[in-house]
Amino acid sequence: MNEVIVAIESSCDETSASVCVDGEIKSNVIATQEIHSKYGGVVPELASRAHQQAIAPVVMEALERAGVEKKDLTAVAFTQGPGLLGALLVGTSFAKSMSLGLKIPLIGVNHMQAHILAHFIEEPQPKFPFICLTVSGGHTQIVKVNDYLDMTVLGQTQDDAVGEAFDKCAKIMGIPYPGGPLIDKMSKSGDPNRFEFSKTDMPDLDYSFSGIKTSFLYFTQNQTQKNSDFIEENKYDLAASIQRHLIGMLMEKLELAAEREGINQIAIAGGVSANSELRSTLISTGEEKGWEVYIPKFEYCTDNAAMIAMTAYYQLKGGQLSDLTASPMPRWKF
Structure with missing residues (x-):
């Protein structure tokens, strides 16, 4: 295995993690937040709290499903924006911690670019x-x-x-x-x-x-x-x-x-x-x-970390990396 990326998506009301090995998605775990249905829309503060509760278990499950250990990882990616500030902050902080602790590169991903590159997860492309x-x-x-x-x-x-x-x-x-x-x-x-x-x-x-x-x-x-x-x-x-x-x-x-x-x-x-x-x-x-x-496919239409992982793979190949000064960009455009 050459490039093993774990990716985190937390831009809105889904907490998701995915593992990509040499451009191939090995796992894609999504935890949906049901609490917002009673309010008629996403409540940012509640979304942030739910991400905090779910992010560690979701990431660990993604690694387990992919058959990958933390020591195997060569990079960690995260949705840097656009999205809800508090929700993005949870994913950003978690990814920074993994990058620092494992001494691996950090990759901030534009959520909208990732939606487009979801087309390269599987054939036809x-x-x-x-x-x-x-x-x-x-x-x-x-x-x-x-x-x-x-x-x-x-x-x-x-x-x-x-x-x-x-x-x-x-x-x-x-x-x-x-x-x-x-x-x-x-x-x-x-x-x-x-x-x-x-x-x-x-x-x-x-x-x-x-x-x-x-x-x-x-x-x-x-x-x-x-x-x-x-x-x-x-x-x-x-x-x-x-x-x-x-x-x-x-x-x-x-x-x-x-x-x-x-x-x-x-x-x-x-x-x-x-x-x-x-x-x-x-x-x-x-x-x-x-x-x-x-x-x-339907599973790659809604917010998911597989599309973040795929985008990070191409960014890693192109040398587009982030550092520990990276911060959430709620209104990030491209």
């Missing part, structure tokens, strides 16, 4: 250059990927991310957090063309999801004033309709980006890439336009 639509709870970006560590943001949301729009519309409907997956499930029983909502038109390849969220809110409030049971009686059609709008907005800009850049290698990444309609729409659009489409 996109060819460079490719365009990746990264969609998560806090980010929506269209990225041109020239190489493993060479990426350019072509467009991004100027306010809410699409994941936030899903969750906020779900909250309006009384659906518990996280609402995005539940809207996806409910939409399968609804009419996606039943309701129309207004949206904000953005120039070029940028997005805005605040307008459609507000339109959804005002529409449901207006209808509820006429019929207090409106949401309950129409919840499946509402779910299907808002999902159609949001996926349509994503695809419109993605198609424009592919056309402008002249690239037919198209990928998606991030938590919202687990959405069934986004996946099916991407596949059908790809067949129509002659794209080669790449969609990650």
Whole structure:
């Protein structure tokens, strides 16, 4: 074994650890925090406390599953940002301690770059250059990927991310957090063309999801004033309709980006890439336009340490290391 990396992901509400040996993922352990569901969203302080409780057992389990001992490790990686400050601090501190104690290199990883490089965990893998639509709870970006560590943001949301729009519309409907997956499930029983909502038109390849969220809110409030049971009686059609709008907005800009850049290698990444309609729409659009489409496995869509480990592997090969002065970067961009 040459390069044996243990990676830690603690940017939001999943505590995860993974072991990568010479570019091959050997384990990927994820501990999900259930406590946030009763509050309708992630509570940063509670997330930090949960990370503190879970991080040591999760890391030890990842090592055990990989059949690796601490003395075998040649580097430790961690999510440096973006994310929740307190949550990032837990992972950063733990990784620094391992680096110092084991006298091995430290590698800080950009969480959004890692979502994209999740495509290199398993086959099939996109060819460079490719365009990746990264969609998560806090980010929506269209990225041109020239190489493993060479990426350019072509467009991004100027306010809410699409994941936030899903969750906020779900909250309006009384659906518990996280609402995005539940809207996806409910939409399968609804009419996606039943309701129309207004949206904000953005120039070029940028997005805005605040307008459609507000339109959804005002529409449901207006209808509820006429019929207090409106949401309950129409919840499946509402779910299907808002999902159609949001996926349509994503695809419109993605198609424009592919056309402008002249690239037919198209990928998606991030938590919202687990959405069934986004996946099916991407596949059908790809067949129509002659794209080669790449969609990650579900386990690599949401926050996980395997993608951090894979990114760290390429950073280690490229000499992109950190030191003990590294600090969390909650708003880190690339």
